[in-house]
Structures are given as C-alpha cells and as structure tokens.
Amino acid sequence: MDRRRFMISASALAGAAAFGLPRRANAAAAAAAVEAAKKYAGSEITIVWEAGLQSLDPLNFSGPKWEKETGIKVKVIEVPVAEMFTKILQEHRAGTGAYDALNVIPSWMPDLVRAGALEPLDAMVDQYGFREELQNIAPVYRDNQMTVDGKIYGFPDDGDVFVMYYRTDVLGDPAIQAGFKAKHGYDLPVPPKTWKEFDDVGSFITEHTGGKPYGAAFFRESAYGNFMFQERFRVEGGKFFDPDTMKATVNSPAGVKVLKDWVAENKWMPPGVETWGFVENLAAFLQGDTAMTVSWPPYGRWAAGYGTDQEALSWVPKSTIAGKVGYSTPPGGAPQLAAGFALSVSASSKQKEAAYLFIQWLNSEEISLERVQLPYALRDPFRESHFTSEEYKSRWPEAPQYLAALQAGAVSGLLDLSIIQTDRYEEAVRQAISRLWAGDDPQAILDDVAKQWDALTDRIGVDKQKAAYAAWASKPNAYPHGA
Amino acid sequence: MSALRPPFADRNFKYLMIVPAVTTILLVGLFPVIYTLILSFQNVDMMFEDTSFSGGKHYAALVSDARFWESLLHTLIFLVVALPAELILGLALAWLFLDRMPGRQVFVALLVLPVTISPIVAGATWRLLFDNRFGPINQILGWFSDEPVTILWTVDPFYVYPAILAAEVWQWTPFMFLLLLAALSNVDRSQIEAAEIDGAGFWRRFTKVVLPAIWPVMAIAILIRALDLFRLFDVIWALTRGGPGTRTETFSIYAYILGFQQFETSYTAAMSFVVILLLVISITIVLRRMEIDR
Numbered sequence: 008m009d010r011r012r013f014m015i016s017a018s019a020l021a022g023a024a025a026f027g028l029p030r031r032a033n034a035a036a037a038a039a040a041v042e043a044a045k046k047y048a049g050s051e052i053t054i055v056w057e058a059g060l061q062s063l064d065p066l067n068f069s070g071p072k073w074e075k076e077t078g079i080k081v082k083v084i085e086v087p088v089a090e091m092f093t094k095i096l097q098e099h100r101a102g103t104g105a106y107d108a109l110n111v112i113p114s115w116m117p118d119l120v121r122a123g124a125l126e127p128l129d130a131m132v133d134q135y136g137f138r139e140e141l142q143n144i145a146p147v148y149r150d151n152q153m154t155v156d157g158k159i160y161g162f163p164d165d166g167d168v169f170v171m172y173y174r175t176d177v178l179g180d181p182a183i184q185a186g187f188k189a190k191h192g193y194d195l196p197v198p199p200k201t202w203k204e205f206d207d208v209g210s211f212i213t214e215h216t217g218g219k220p221y222g223a224a225f226f227r228e229s230a231y232g233n234f235m236f237q238e239r240f241r242v243e244g245g246k247f248f249d250p251d252t253m254k255a256t257v258n259s260p261a262g263v264k265v266l267k268d269w270v271a272e273n274k275w276m277p278p279g280v281e282t283w284g285f286v287e288n289l290a291a292f293l294q295g296d297t298a299m300t301v302s303w304p305p306y307g308r309w310a311a312g313y314g315t316d317q318e319a320l321s322w323v324p325k326s327t328i329a330g331k332v333g334y335s336t337p338p339g340g341a342p343q344l345a346a347g348f349a350l351s352v353s354a355s356s357k358q359k360e361a362a363y364l365f366i367q368w369l370n371s372e373e374i375s376l377e378r379v380q381l382p383y384a385l386r387d388p389f390r391e392s393h394f395t396s397e398e399y400k401s402r403w404p405e406a407p408q409y410l411a412a413l414q415a416g417a418v419s420g421l422l423d424l425s426i427i428q429t430d431r432y433e434e435a436v437r438q439a440i441s442r443l444w445a446g447d448d449p450q451a452i453l454d455d456v457a458k459q460w461d462a463l464t465d466r467i468g469v470d471k472q473k474a475a476y477a478a479w480a481s482k483p484n485a486y487p488h489g490a
Numbered sequence: 491m492s493a494l495r496p497p498f499a500d501r502n503f504k505y506l507m508i509v510p511a512v513t514t515i516l517l518v519g520l521f522p523v524i525y526t527l528i529l530s531f532q533n534v535d536m537m538f539e540d541t542s543f544s545g546g547k548h549y550a551a552l553v554s555d556a557r558f559w560e561s562l563l564h565t566l567i568f569l570v571v572a573l574p575a576e577l578i579l580g581l582a583l584a585w586l587f588l589d590r591m592p593g594r595q596v597f598v599a600l601l602v603l604p605v606t607i608s609p610i611v612a613g614a615t616w617r618l619l620f621d622n623r624f625g626p627i628n629q630i631l632g633w634f635s636d637e638p639v640t641i642l643w644t645v646d647p648f649y650v651y652p653a654i655l656a657a658e659v660w661q662w663t664p665f666m667f668l669l670l671l672a673a674l675s676n677v678d679r680s681q682i683e684a685a686e687i688d689g690a691g692f693w694r695r696f697t698k699v700v701l702p703a704i705w706p707v708m709a710i711a712i713l714i715r716a717l718d719l720f721r722l723f724d725v726i727w728a729l730t731r732g733g734p735g736t737r738t739e740t741f742s743i744y745a746y747i748l749g750f751q752q753f754e755t756s757y758t759a760a761m762s763f764v765v766i767l768l769l770v771i772s773i774t775i776v777l778r779r780m781e782i783d784r
Contacts, residue, residue: 092751093750093751093753096536096753097750118536118537121537122536122537229733277623278622278638278640279622279623279640279642281642281645282621282622282623282642282644282645283623287623290623291623427537428536428752430751430752431752434747434751434752438733438735438736439735441645441733441734441735442733442734442735444642444645444734445645445646445647445733445734445735445737446646446647447735
C-alpha cells in the first residue's frame with residue numbers, strides 16, 4: 008500500500024469512526040502496520056510457525072503479501088507443535104536472536120513469560136493504535152489468552168475450540184428415531200446435549216445399524232485425549248486442585264467417571280479407537296463410518312468439502328457426507344479451547360518492531376478475515392467479525408450454522424489448564440490415558456496422577472503454584488459458567 | 491651424529507603430533523562430561539539458571555525416583571532380549587550366506603537395507619504396519635484367523651514389547667549379519683575340514699574352531715549393539731512414546747522428556763551422570779570378561 012492509499016485509508020478511518028462503521032476502522036490497523044514497516048524494507052524477519060498445513064498461511068499467503076506491501080521478507084521456521092515450546096525456550100536461552108516473531112500456544116504463555124522469552128507488547132499496541140481492534144477479538148480468547156499479569160504478550164490468533172459434528176441424515180432417520188424412543192423412552196435429541204444423551208444415542212446407532220455407521224468415535228490417542236479429558240472432567244463438575252491446599256483433586260469421582268465412561272463408550276465405537284488421532288478420526292467421519300464426533304473446526308470445513316480440491320489438502324479423504332453435517336457445542340455446552348495459537352514477539356529478537364508490525368498486520372481485522380478463510384491453513388475464526396462475515400457464511404450452504412457453533416464455543420469455551428510448568432501436569436494426564444487403554448483401573452490411574460501432581464507442586468513450591476492456579480482459575484472460562 | 495638428527499626424531503615429537511587429536515577428543519568428549527557433572531550440582535531448570543552449588547540434592551532425589559529406575563529396567567529388558575536375538579539371527583543368516591549361491595550379492599545388499607534407514611523413519615513405518623485401522627499386519631493375521639483382528643500393538647501391554655522388539659531386531663540384525671559374514675569369511679576352512687575329519691560334529695566344530703576365530707569381531711559387534719540398545723530411543727519414540735503409561739520408557743526417553751521438554755536441566759544432568767558411571771563400570775567389566783582389551 009502506498010502513501011496515497013494509506014492517507015485514503017486514514018481518512019476513511021476518521022469518517023468511519025464518525026459514522027460508527029467498524030469495518031472501515033478495521034482496515035486502519037493493517038494499513039498502519041504496513042506504513043510503519045516500510046522503513047524496514049529489504050530486511051528479513053523470522054517467524055516460528057507450526058509445521059505442516061499451518062505454515063502454508065505465511066508461506067503461500069501472508070508472507071508473500073507482507074513482502075509485497077512492505078518489502079520485508081518473512082522467513083518461516085517450521086516446527087512440529089510438540090517441539091515448539093522446547094525450540095522457543097532453547098533459542099531464548101541461547102540468545103541467538105534467531106526468532107523474531109512466534110506462534111505460542113496460550114497455555115504456555117505464563118511459563119514463557121516467567122522465563123523472559125516473550126516481549127511485552129503494550130507499548131507498541133498503543134503506539135500503532137491496535138488496542139481497539141484487539142477488543143473485537145471474541146471474549147473467550149481476548150480475556151483469557153492475551154495477557155499475563157495484566158500485560159499483553161500475545162495476540163490470540165486462532166479460534167481453536169472443540170465442535171460436535173453429527174450426521175443430520177442418521178440422527179434424523181425416522182426408523183432410528185422411533186427405535187430410540189422405544190428403547191430409551193424419550194425423543195432422540197438432535198444433537199445430544201448431555202454426555203448421557205450422547206452415550207444413549209451413540210450406542211443405539213451402533214446397535215441399530217450394526218456399525219454402519221458407528222454411533223460415534225473420538226480421537227483417543229493420549230495427546231489429543233488430554234484435551235478431551237480436561238473438558239469432560241470439568242463438565243462433570245471436576246476441579247483440578249483444591250484452591251486452599253493446592254492438593255490435586257483430579258482423582259475425584261468426576262475424574263473416575265470420565266475414564267469409566269470412556270472405556271464403556273469404546274465398546275460401541277469402532278474397534279481400535281483407542282489409538283485414533285486427528286487423521287484416523289477425520290477419515291472415519293468423512294468416509295461416513297461414524298455418525299458423531301468431536302474435534303477442531305477444520306473437520307467442519309473439510310466435511311463440507313470446502314477447499315479439499317486444493318493440492319495441499321489432497322491427503323484429506325473425499326467427504327461423502329457434505330450437506331449432511333450438523334454442528335453444535337459438544338455435550339455439556341462447554342467445549343475445550345484445545346491449544347490455539349497467539350502471535351508473540353521474541354524477547355531475544357533484534358528486530359522487535361518489525362516483528363511486532365508483522366503480527367499486528369496478521370492479526371488485524373482485515374487480514375485475519377482473509378486468513379481464517381484459507382481452506383488449507385487451519386487458522387479458525389476468532390474475531391466477532393469472522394463469525395458474522397457474510398463472505399464466510401457464503402462459503403458453503405451450512406456455513407452459517409458452522410460459524411454459529413464456533414461463536415457459541417467462543418462464549419462458553421473452557422481454557423486449557425495453564426499454571427507453572429503446565430506441560431508436566433499434562434504429561435501425567437497423557438500417560439494416564441495411555442494406561443487406561445492398557446487396561447489399568449481408572450481410580451488407581453488417577454490416584455497416581457494426583458500423586459504426581461502433588462509431587463510436582465511441592466517441587467515447584469506450593470505457594471507459587473497456588474498463586475498461579477488462583478490467577479488461572481479466576482478467569483471467566485477456567486470452569487463452566489456457574490461451576 | 492646426534493646434531494644431525496632431524497627434529498622429528500626427537501622422542502617428544504610423537505607426543506607433539508598427537509596433541510591436536512587429543513585436545514579435540516578432550517574438548518568434544520571430556521568437556522561435556524565435566525560440564526554435566528558441574529550442572530548436576532547446580533539448580534538450573536526451565537525458569538531459573540541458579541548456578542550456585544546446591545549440593546547433592548538431585549542425586550538424593552534420584553534414589554527415590556521410581557520412574558528413573560523403571561526406565562533403566564526397561565532399557566535392560568530391551569537389551570537382554572534384542573541383543574541375543576540379533577546376534578543369533580545375524581549369525582544364522584551369515585552362516586547361510588557363507589556358501590556361494592546364485593544372486594548372493596543381491597540378497598546381501600537387500601538384507602542390509604534396513605540398517606540404512608533412519609531409526610525414526612523405521613519406527614514410523616512400523617507404526618503404520620501395526621496400525622489397527624490401516625496396517626497390514628492385523629489384516630494378514632485376519633486372513634489366518636478368518637475374522638477381523640484388532641490387536642492394538644502399540645497400546646496393549648501384552649503386545650507392545652514384541653512390537654518394539656520386532657522393529658528393533660528387523661532393523662539391526664543385518665548389522666550383526668554383515669560383521670559376522672565378514673568374520674566367518676575369514677575363518678580358515680582347512681581347520682574346519684580337519685576337525686570334521688577328526689570326527690567333530692557341527693556344534694563342536696562351531697564352538698572349538700569357528701567361534702574362537704570370529705570372537706574378536708563378534709565381541710566388538712556385541713559391544714556396539716549393546717551400547718546402541720542402551721541408548722534406544724527412536725523406534726520406541728515413534729511407536730509408543732514410552733507408553734502405555736511409562737511401560738516402554740527407556741532411560742533415553744525419560745532423559746529427553748525431562749531435559750528437553752520439561753527443562754529439568756540439573757536433575758537430568760545428575761541422572762545422566764549416574765548412567766555414565768554405570769555404563770563405564772559395566773563396559774570395563776564386560777571388556778575384561780570378553781578379553782578383547784588386550
């Protein structure tokens with residue numbers, strides 16, 4: 008964008024502000040970032056991004072576009088998500104300045120801030136007039152995934168939230184509905200609103216169809232199961248710790264119930280579901296082998312066939328269920344926000360301002376709306392304007408319902424646990440899940456988890472961890488509303 | 491005459507010549523060990539770089555770290571099962587390929603292929619083979635049992651060790667095979683024939699003539715593989731990540747998780763140092779018993 012266009016945009020901003028047209032105001036943050044970044048033309052900034060589809064955003068779209076508009080090259084450092092935390096911290100420790108901008112999973116943010124790896128962004132947010140646009144990020148992300156101790160360290164940039172997908176043709180089948188009512192004595196709920204209803208519906212479909220399709224399937228592999236456990240445990244009324252003593256309460260009856268329910272559910276889910284991850288579950292749902300599932304937002308887009316003809320998505324099985332998928336929040340109505348990404352600036356970067364301007368531009372209303380509609384890049388809607396975008400709603404016939412489900416999740420979504428050294432606590436949960444599939448007793452498994460959590464808390468320091476937990480638990484979406 | 495001796499004839503000159511090599515080895519080999527030892531008495535973790543002396547608290551904590559001792563036990567189980575399996579299979583294959591046969595070189599080249607594959611790739615490939623939904627192993631077993639087989643190879647505690655060992659033995663038996671084939675090829679045939687004429691049976695010929703001849707090479711092969719197995723990581727990481735729970739977690743996996751995922755740097759250093767000590771003691775004893783240090 009040249010100076011003349013910038014001036015036009017700036018004038019438009021003033022006019023829009025006067026007439027209360029936020030769409031116009033939104034163009035300004037992107038334009039301001041571009042204009043300010045031009046002084047760094049000819050330089051190169053690096054950004055850490057999750058390897059795979061996620062990276063196609065900066066590689067194919069935003070990186071080249073930014074370079075065209077500012078003259079700044081973007082070098083994308085692709086890192087598998089499991090190694091991102093390690094690489095970011097290792098680089099910070101080494102102090103090489105190799106990374107300028109970062110993708111950070113919000114639950115890591117407190118640990119990275121305590122380690123000094125992230126740059127506080129408040130001053131630059133004010134300098135480049137981004138604060139107002141930040142307010143338009145959906146509340147659950149804005150209020151929970153942006154700040155540590157009151158300071159901004161990252162811009163929530165990915166509306167990761169679990170969504171329930173269900174086959175409208177299967178759940179709406181009159182024969183299945185009649186049989187269900189005869190067996191359970193109540194109308195088949197479309198979609199199920201509680202886990203009890205979900206289990207009733209799922210098991211009945213498997214029984215009625217003989218497994219063609221199965222009533223439901225999930226990813227049960229422990230890395231994914233960790234997120235599902237955190238959600239369901241809290242939906243069942245569980246609390247992670249006693250806030251007064253910081254003793255782990257993960258082995259409460261709520262936790263045991265979740266694990267027992269999981270084992271029972273596997274009996275009517277496809278054989279071998281215990282090992283399923285993202286791809287196995289996706290393939291089964293898209294091929295019509297399962298009637299319900301819970302997963303991240305891309306499932307919904309791909310199930311509708313949105314963008315799956317592109318080369319980057321050639322590995323996604325062809326959807327046989329387009330037009331037959333309904334979307335809702337998972338049973339319990341409080342979906343896990345399950346990872347997500349925020350954009351941050353590395354404290355050891357030697358080009359902090361250029362890096363900041365790039366992430367402001369990426370995260371702006373104008374550019375982020377384009378990015379969340381890239382069918383291959385896995386960034387999910389996270390701004391109010393994304394959920395209400397007429398352009399997005401026109402992408403496929405059921406897109407309005409899809410966006411409505413995401414918007415509902417962005418109100419009631421549950422935060423990933425985020426305390427000091429969260430990953431160590433989560434690792435115990437991941438191990439617990441793999442032990443569950445190995446046949447160990449749920450109560451014994453969770454007792455061990457609680458023991459490991461208590462030992463960790465002692466090691467870190469009860470008071471320190473208690474303060475971190477209190478800060479996390481006080482956030483509006485740490486536990487289901489009213490819990 | 492002595493005045494005319496060139497400087498390189500000086501008795502100290504030979505030491506001068508090896509200084510660069512020794513210095514390099516010390517820097518590359520000894521420095522990390524010393525640094526690890528120093529780190530183990532400090533308090534460096536994810537959040538803090540407290541380099542003050544913290545006593546032996548990490549070593550004390552290790553004593554009661556059940557996961558550490560279990561990981562060592564798992565490592566030993568893999569070592570004790572995989573090493574003999576690779577040795578026996580490698581030896582049998584080498585014996586088989588000792589005689590000339592059509593296409594021998596092609597078969598040998600094919601047999602050696604698994605060694606050329608990166609262990610993490612081999613592990614990922616075996617994971618696909620063992621996959622419950624798409625993997626061929628369950629499907630092939632299904633043909634024999636006449637019903638769908640849904641063994642969860644990487645989850646079921648009964649099958650998880652055989653699955654890892656199958657991948658490990660598949661990849662590294664060819665290494666044993668290659669070394670032992672070379673050793674067997676150099677055994678003096680006339681001695682074997684002489685023993686045969688004297689009425690020695692196969693077992694006697696093998697233990698009294700062949701084994702002593704190939705022993706130096708075999709011992710080195712065993713030692714190399716034992717050390718490799720002690721640091722076993724890739725295949726297990728790709729197949730089970732140490733699960734279910736920590737049932738297949740080896741020392742290397744535990745050290746990686748603690749050191750590079752959870753940044754318990756000083757504690758991991760203490761753990762590594764204990765293992766280094768255990769290894770040095772074990773190797774010294776083994777070398778003495780094998781009598782190949784002479």
